[in-house]
Amino acid sequence: APYKALPKLESGPKGLPLMYVPMVRKGKPEAPAVEVHVHEARLGEAPDTGDSDSGMHSPDAIMNIVKATDFASHKHHFQRRKDPEGTPYIEHPVAVAHILTHLGKVSNPVVIISALLHDTVEDTDTTFEEIEREFGPRVRSVVEELTDNKHMTRDERKRCQILHAPHSSHEAKLVKLADKLHNLRDIERSLPVNWTEERKTQYFNWARDVVQGLRGTNAPIEAELDALFAKYCTPREGRENE
């Protein structure tokens, strides 16, 4: 279904100063009123490091993160996970964003928004044009990197992920790492319907091959992945978890 964004409450011509009114507690404002400048383009100007917190404190970054959560929950509304409980799908992108912020200590809004949106084009009627219109070209580009080509066979898609991982942008690598960690944690928690133990091992082995191409991106997330690989992957003689 088409996504209808709420009109911005703070709307005004881009770049024009708006008055930020501080919260008032016990008759005293928490902070003096300040002027903030709304630049929709700021997301597109974020630095390339992927984990910088530049821009994180800007009101428009926070608003766009909430908007992406709302967008994803709208788009994934009817979708369920493959677990026997039929968990609402939206739990996955929200958990991926949470892994990035809390375990990975990532606060680049482009990465967090891309994590929230990473399955919308692959799994729903969302288009890349829609993502760009609502969230800008940087987010579109990262989501494009994270979207499997549905015209390929399953085996081709899986092979492509291994081949493309090392060539991904830093932002996409971060989301991929967190995506894999959440999917693996989910499988450990509850095997998807009709999955055998053999398929579980195959998935863990394949995920280890993808993660191999993402290494050196985020130490805490990679450490959690390594602990799971050590537990569930087929050991590689003399090359443990390579």
Ligand SMILES: Nc1nc2c(ncn2[C@@H]2O[C@H](COP(=O)(O)OP(=O)(O)O)[C@@H](OP(=O)(O)OP(=O)(O)O)[C@H]2O)c(=O)[nH]1
């Ligand atoms: N672990 C787990 N995965 C679930 C569940 N429900 C849906 N999925 C999705 O299923 C995919 C993994 O299942 P597969 O059978 O290997 O892949 P396929 O759906 O593409 O054929 C993942 O998507 P993907 O975008 O293909 O991710 P990935 O394969 O790139 O990691 C994952 O997000 C669930 O309950 N547990």
